[in-house]
Amino acid sequence: MNKVRITAVRQTEYPDLMAQYENPIEHTCDVRLGQQWTSVNGLRPEGLCPSAWASMREFVEALARGEGNFFDGWMQNPMSAMISCNDGFRPVSFYIEVVK
Numbered sequence: 001m002n003k004v005r006i007t008a009v010r011q012t013e014y015p016d017l018m019a020q021y022e023n024p025i026e027h028t029c030d031v032r033l034g035q036q037w038t039s040v041n042g043l044r045p046e047g048l049c050p051s052a053w054a055s056m057r058e059f060v061e062a063l064a065r066g067e068g069n070f071f072d073g074w075m076q077n078p079m080s081a082m083i084s085c086n087d088g089f090r091p092v093s094f095y096i097e098v099v100k
Contacts, residue, residue: 006096
C-alpha cells in the first residue's frame with residue numbers, strides 16, 4: 001500500500017450564501033492552508049476533518065492501492081487528485097498525492 005499525502009491548498013468563502021442560508025455559528029473549519037496529513041493504508045489521518053475525509057476517501061483509498069489516472073488524464077501527476085470538501089459555504093481544496 002502507498003502512503004498518500006493530503007495538503008490543504010485553498011480555502012474560499014461565500015459570504016452571500018452564508019448570509020442567506022447558514023445559521024450563525026461560532027466555530028467553523030480548523031484547516032489551515034499548507035497543513036498536511038499522511039494517510040497510511042488508505043485510512044483517515046488523525047486530525048483530518050471527518051467531513052473532508054468523506055469527500056476524498058475513495059480517491060485516497062484508490063491511490064493507496066496503486067490506482068490512479070482518474071478520469072483519463074485529469075491530473076498532470078496521474079497519481080494525484082484535487083478534491084474539495086463538501087462545505088458549501090467555505091470549501092477547502094485538497095491536493096492528494098502518492099508519496100514514497
